[in-house]
Amino acid sequence: MDIMPAAFTASYMVVRMKLTDITPAIAVSPLDGRYQRQAAPIAEYLSEPALNRERIVVEVEWMILLANGMGNGSLIPGVQPFTDEEMDYLRSLATDFDANSIEQLAAHEAITHHDVKAVEYFIDDALDRAPSVLGENCDLPRLKPLVHFACTSEDINNLSYARCIKQAIELVWLPAAEAIVNHLAEHAEQYKDMPLLALTHGQPATPTTLGKELSVYVYRLRRQLERIADQEYLGKINGATGTFGAHTAALPQVDWIAVSREFVETRLGLTWNPLTTQIESHDWQAELYSTISHVNHILHNLAQDVWMYISRGVFAQVPVKGATGSSTMPHKVNPIRFENAEANLELSCALLDSLAATLVESRWQRDLTDSTTQRNIGSALGYSLLALDNLLGGLKSIHPNNLVIERELNENWEVLGEPIQTAMRAAALQGRAGMDKPYEKVKELMRGHAISKNDVERFIDTLDFDEATAQRLRALTPATYTGIASTLVEFD
Numbered sequence: 001m002d003i004m005p006a007a008f009t010a011s012y013m014v015v016r017m018k019l020t021d022i023t024p025a026i027a028v029s030p031l032d033g034r035y036q037r038q039a040a041p042i043a044e045y046l047s048e049p050a051l052n053r054e055r056i057v058v059e060v061e062w063m064i065l066l067a068n069g070m071g072n073g074s075l076i077p078g079v080q081p082f083t084d085e086e087m088d089y090l091r092s093l094a095t096d097f098d099a100n101s102i103e104q105l106a107a108h109e110a111i112t113h114h115d116v117k118a119v120e121y122f123i124d125d126a127l128d129r130a131p132s133v134l135g136e137n138c139d140l141p142r143l144k145p146l147v148h149f150a151c152t153s154e155d156i157n158n159l160s161y162a163r164c165i166k167q168a169i170e171l172v173w174l175p176a177a178e179a180i181v182n183h184l185a186e187h188a189e190q191y192k193d194m195p196l197l198a199l200t201h202g203q204p205a206t207p208t209t210l211g212k213e214l215s216v217y218v219y220r221l222r223r224q225l226e227r228i229a230d231q232e233y234l235g236k237i238n239g240a241t242g243t244f245g246a247h248t249a250a251l252p253q254v255d256w257i258a259v260s261r262e263f264v265e266t267r268l269g270l271t272w273n274p275l276t277t278q279i280e281s282h283d284w285q286a287e288l289y290s291t292i293s294h295v296n297h298i299l300h301n302l303a304q305d306v307w308m309y310i311s312r313g314v315f316a317q318v319p320v321k322g323a324t325g326s327s328t329m330p331h332k333v334n335p336i337r338f339e340n341a342e343a344n345l346e347l348s349c350a351l352l353d354s355l356a357a358t359l360v361e362s363r364w365q366r367d368l369t370d371s372t373t374q375r376n377i378g379s380a381l382g383y384s385l386l387a388l389d390n391l392l393g394g395l396k397s398i399h400p401n402n403l404v405i406e407r408e409l410n411e412n413w414e415v416l417g418e419p420i421q422t423a424m425r426a427a428a429l430q431g432r433a434g435m436d437k438p439y440e441k442v443k444e445l446m447r448g449h450a451i452s453k454n455d456v457e458r459f460i461d462t463l464d465f466d467e468a469t470a471q472r473l474r475a476l477t478p479a480t481y482t483g484i485a486s487t488l489v490e491f492d
């Protein structure tokens with residue numbers, strides 16, 4: 001079916017260049033295209049090559065544990081412990097992982113159609129090449145049966161993913177999130193005494209301070225980030241259906257539980273999962289993604305709040321030299337970084353929520369849906385990282401506008417209705433005359449009218465407060481009616 005009229009087809013479809021012929025490849029995802037620079041730190045740990053590099057680490061460390069044992073020599077009869085040179089050589093497969101390695105793996109996978117088998121063959125090739133590097137007497141080519149010994153692919157995959165995700169979170173995502181919290185905390189302290197008209201339901205309400213409102217976000221975010229910093233990353237290495245079946249059939253004398261635990265905990269720095277089907281159950285991933293999604297939602301709330309403060313004039317934006325706000329309205333500076341952050345947080349949440357929901361289900365002892373799904377963890381965190389970057393940039397480009405803040409407060413003296421009616425209640429309870437129906441009297445005075453400083457003072461004077469209370473109330477202004485907001489900042 002023609003998707004364009006014939007004339008269009010002739011002028012565009014036939015003669016135009018194919019974008020897919022351009023090198024380097026054109027990206028489908030904006031994370032790998034337009035936003036590549038900002039998302040790149042995630043790709044270092046969560047991308048196809050990063051996963052394969054980590055798979056090599058896991059395969060190699062497993063070989064080293066089997067060959068060198070846990071203090072009592074090799075675990076496998078017929079296998080001598082690796083020399084230091086041999087271990088360095090094997091480990092260099094991961095540390096020297098490069099474009100050439102990626103090509104070699106792709107060549108194997110083109111034949112095997114199995115990504116982990118391709119890694120096994122990649123290591124086999126390296127064992128074959130070893131004598132040319134380590135000398136003719138090198139025994140490594142004979143040790144090919146040691147590669148992937150007693151492993152199912154998921155033994156390698158789950159450990160690799162756990163390490164990839166741990167590094168991406170601890171080295172990239174968490175520091176970026178902490179940078180936002182630190183920025184907010186610094187400004188909460190700076191503006192802890194700066195009064196601000198609060199709005200509940202979008203209507204003027206009891207004033208607060210700008211610093212205290214920022215502190216609320218600091219407190220919320222810190223609670224979630226602490227959970228993420230304490231996150232467990234579970235891993236398993238227990239064979240095709242989690243029974244150590246192949247291990248015990250081949251080498252019944254080995255304490256495989258101890259070996260498995262040593263490998264996951266000590267060698268790879270993860271938390272040992274003793275009980276699984278073929279797959280690690282991914283519950284820890286669901287926990288992590290739910291918490292990050294929660295953080296994303298808090299940040300989305302922040303981005304929208306700041307966007308609305310900018311719209312109100314409470315925050316002013318610093319124009320970027322040379323930048324265009326609107327293509328047609330020259331006066332404008334648009335809050336685009338906050339809008340970009342909102343959109344990317346939404347995309348991240350969509351992916352994270354899907355990952356958290358689907359990764360925890362697998363038919364019987366394994367299906368492969370998790371394999372395909374987990375390939376999107378990098379995108380889920382990448383969209384969040386991009387949002388963090390834009391949010392921080394946006395926050396750094398705004399400052400409070402005192403004139404607007406003061407004007408808002410001065411135009412809303414009716415917010416003092418609350419302290420006056422509450423003081424009337426306290427006076428009534430102490431038996432002072434004329435303090436009945438405090439709420440109704442204040443409402444009568446203030447609702448639906450523009451109220452001035454004079455109106456408030458006159459009203460206070462009509463009431464029989466004791467002198468100290470009357471003075472305290474008379475001294476109140478919308479700008480000073482902020483309770484102990486500034487003190488509360490210390491709790492963030």
Ligand SMILES: O=C(O)C[C@H](Nc1ncnc2c1ncn2[C@@H]1O[C@H](COP(=O)(O)O)[C@@H](O)[C@H]1O)C(=O)O
Pocket residue numbers: 113114115116151152153154278366368371372373375
């Ligand atoms: O260790 C094994 O392989 C055991 C096997 N289970 C599997 N476990 C892990 N990976 C497997 C499995 N099966 C296939 N594959 C390979 O996974 C890749 C899936 O590709 P994609 O859908 O792109 O994520 C793709 O490369 C697949 O070839 C079983 O039979 O239980």
